[in-house]
């Protein structure tokens with residue numbers, strides 16, 4: 001047991017409780033930590049997660065709503081909750097390290113062989129696993145300028161160079177990304193739909209792009225919001241996996257399945273790629289609870305359909321209200337919206353917090369005057385729209401749009 005910071009700083013020892021008595025052991029001075037860190041460590045900007053709702057409620061002393069992390073406002077799949085309750089008495093056992101039954105279920109769902117599927121502690125885990133497996137100092141990864149921050153972090157954690165390509169019309173500029181490939185490029189990270197813009201590229205665009213990329217470069221195609229997209233020209237990514245192309249397609253249980261707290265995602269790619277990733281993967285990265293919940297969530301089509309219907313309705317309602325209020329937003333195919341308030345986003349974020357609404361300021365993503373808001377329940381969205389208009393000093397007009405407002409959703 002370390003007694004107190006003051007004691008250890010002065011004498012340079014920590015008091016440690018052994019089996020029978022207290023011993024003094026030398027403490028390494030903190031300065032050594034900096035000496036042993038790799039040089040790229042200081043350049044890493046940690047991922048700023050959405051502010052927890054409990055924290056805001058504690059600070060405000062009243063209920064708040066969180067529309068900051070693109071979670072499912074209907075909560076977790078009820079079938080997944082039931083499955084979790086059924087395995088609670090087996091928590092003393094380690095999980096199946098290869099997630100056999102969940103991979104089997106996914107293989108049937110996607111018409112793929114099991115050896116093309118890998119599980120992760122969320123898709124974030126797999127984004128990092130790709131970097132860990134393939135990147136070293138001297139290699140390069142390419143990302144779009146305003147895309148999910150974890151792509152950058154993953155490359156930077158390995159000391160790899162990062163090439164950032166500007167977006168075009170708030171969308172990943174695939175032609176510019178293809179031109180940015182160099183001899184050092186090993187990995188390209190793409191989000192489709194892209195977070196935080198909510199924009200997408202088509203299956204045709206992506207296939208043209210992939211044809212222009214050398215096969216020695218791995219393209220990570222992050223489809224975390226795949227289920228929300230309703231456009232028929234969206235994605236044929238699994239055909240590319242079946243054809244053995246140089247892609248790793250990522251999906252997650254954190255969004256439409258409502259299981260973000262469980263940490264479960266999966267990747268699909270060529271068996272050689274999956275085998276290489278498995279060599280580096282932490283052996284029990286998908287917990288036993290996550291594995292059974294994931295299987296049950298895949299069978300819960302009712303929850304998925306309700307979630308998608310709510311999202312579609314609320315996207316229509318919120319965008320119509322924003323239009324009426326004259327607030328600019330980027331049209332989105334996902335479950336969130338990038339809203340340009342034209343004002344300092346950090347200040348708007350704080351003002352909205354005081355109104356009890358948690359959103360995400362987008363300065364880190366290159367949009368200093370934009371916030372990202374997740375679509376919530378109809379009631380949440382009304383609260384958000386009213387709060388936003390108060391914050392922006394716009395006379396409230398919520399409820400004037402027709403779409404969605406008349407429909408109520410049971411939560």
Ligand SMILES: Cc1ncc(COP(=O)(O)O)c(C=O)c1O
Nearest residue numbers: 122123124148195224252254265
């Ligand atoms: C584009 C994108 N990919 C991946 C993730 C992370 O998902 P997971 O919870 O599966 O790690 C997110 C989460 O917000 C995301 O926006």
